[in-house]
Amino acid sequence: xxxxxxxxxxxxxxxxxxxxxxxxxxxxxxxxxxxxxxxxxxxxxxxxxxxxxxxxxxxxxxxxxxxxxxxxxxxxxxxxxxxxxxxxxxxxxxxxxxxxxxxxxxxxxxxxxxxxxxxxxxxxxxxxxxxxxxxxxxxxxxxxxxxxxxxxxxxxxxxxxxxxxxxxxxxxxxxxxxxxxxxxxxxxxxxxxxxxxxxxxxxxxxxxxxxxxxxxxxxxxxxxxxxxxxxxxxxxxxxxxxxxxxxxxxxxxxxxxxxxxxxxxxxxxxxxxxxxxxxxxxxxxxxxxxxxxxxxxxxxxxxxxxxxxxxxxxxxxxxxxxxxxxxxxxxxxxxxxxxxxxxxxxxxxxxxxxxxxxxxxxxxxxxxxxxxxxxxxxxxxxxxxxxxxxxxxxxxxxxxxxxxxxxxxxxxx
Numbered sequence: 001x002x003x004x005x006x007x008x009x010x011x012x013x014x015x016x017x018x019x020x021x022x023x024x025x026x027x028x029x030x031x032x033x034x035x036x037x038x039x040x041x042x043x044x045x046x047x048x049x050x051x052x053x054x055x056x057x058x059x060x061x062x063x064x065x066x067x068x069x070x071x072x073x074x075x076x077x078x079x080x081x082x083x084x085x086x087x088x089x090x091x092x093x094x095x096x097x098x099x100x101x102x103x104x105x106x107x108x109x110x111x112x113x114x115x116x117x118x119x120x121x122x123x124x125x126x127x128x129x130x131x132x133x134x135x136x137x138x139x140x141x142x143x144x145x146x147x148x149x150x151x152x153x154x155x156x157x158x159x160x161x162x163x164x165x166x167x168x169x170x171x172x173x174x175x176x177x178x179x180x181x182x183x184x185x186x187x188x189x190x191x192x193x194x195x196x197x198x199x200x201x202x203x204x205x206x207x208x209x210x211x212x213x214x215x216x217x218x219x220x221x222x223x224x225x226x227x228x229x230x231x232x233x234x235x236x237x238x239x240x241x242x243x244x245x246x247x248x249x250x251x252x253x254x255x256x257x258x259x260x261x262x263x264x265x266x267x268x269x270x271x272x273x274x275x276x277x278x279x280x281x282x283x284x285x286x287x288x289x290x291x292x293x294x295x296x297x298x299x300x301x302x303x304x305x306x307x308x309x310x311x312x313x314x315x316x317x318x319x320x321x322x323x324x325x326x327x328x329x330x331x332x333x334x335x336x337x338x339x340x341x342x343x344x345x346x347x348x349x350x351x352x353x354x355x356x357x358x359x360x361x362x363x364x365x366x367x368x369x370x371x372x373x374x375x376x377x378x379x380x381x382x383x384x385x386x387x388x389x390x391x392x393x394x395x396x397x398x399x400x401x402x403x404x405x406x407x408x409x410x411x412x413x
Contacts, residue, residue, distance in 0.1 A: 029043070216305075220354055225397050243270070269303045
């Protein structure tokens with residue numbers, strides 16, 4: 001069974017995944033089940049994973065909703081899928097004598113109590129169950145086509161968020177690595193900042209709906225929920241095709257490569273630049289400024305940049321910038337300052353996150369304490385909150401969250 005040769009037109013990953021000894025394949029399947037928290041018919045789940053994550057002419061056409069039932073591309077794909085369906089329906093009797101170890105994967109018993117299926121694992125299980133019910137290759141292909149049209153294909157169809165990884169041997173030195181586990185937070189979990197959340201949600205809603213939307217700069221004091229707000233969008237809008245790519249400071253030079261990689265995919269991408277700022281001697285902000293303005297080869301209505309910063313204008317400013325004729329021998333006064341301020345002005349939406357006032361801070365503490373089941377209440381909780389913020393960086397949502405974490409730990413001792 002495992003050595004079935006197919007001359008696949010599209011799904012080349014089958015031969016890549018099924019090579020090697022039977023025992024190595026069985027070990028790979030066990031590792032796959034553990035990674036996604038799967039049990040049951042892991043053989044079918046694994047085949048489903050291959051079908052979900054293969055980027056090819058057929059799956060990409062389905063993702064773009066450009067496939068017709070009687071098209072040549074669909075007929076060619078059905079040739080591949082007929083073989084996959086035969087593999088999918090395999091039972092104990094279909095494995096050769098030397099492949100019997102693989103039959104254990106038809107009813108895999110997980111090594112842990114209960115089920116700890118990941119979000120991606122649930123998607124695999126759902127599609128696997130649907131494919132198992134298909135009676136013929138037409139219905140098998142229809143289920144897959146509907147999946148690709150709704151969720152897409154490849155890693156973008158399976159995961160919500162990604163980070164950049166520079167690896168040797170990867171084309172262009174660029175690889176987008178999926179974030180497999182993230183906090184399941186929504187904007188409603190962020191206490192207060194109602195006007196800020198509405199502005200952010202309205203812009204993102206327009207974006208995922210295919211309307212005009214702006215790049216966004218969230219600025220203000222540290223610990224006020226700027227990054228949390230952006231992460232929350234991933235969970236609220238991922239089912240509508242929104243994907244988040246977090247770009248670290250050292251990888252910002254790769255933004256043109258990232259754009260080239262994603263701009264033709266049928267998703268809405270937010271490139272997230274967390275803690276964006278530039279020192280006085282850094283000049284690479286000029287490249288970002290050009291990108292925000294929309295360089296001819298990189299502009300895409302499917303990509304926005306959301307950035308957070310503790311600095312309103314992103315670039316360190318000095319009083320000398322206002323008197324650059326005297327300090328830097330410029331011809332025109334304040335040109336240096338205007339140049340620096342121009343980066344922040346490229347963001348069509350700017351949202352300010354101030355530190356909470358005393359009563360707002362206590363309200364955050366009280367709400368978080370109720371959500372977490374903290375036993376400390378009333379004035380005792382408020383006194384603890386005031387003492388904590390004096391010793392831990394002042395009043396902010398982050399400080400309040402850290403207090404609740406500490407209280408939860410001490411109450412359970």
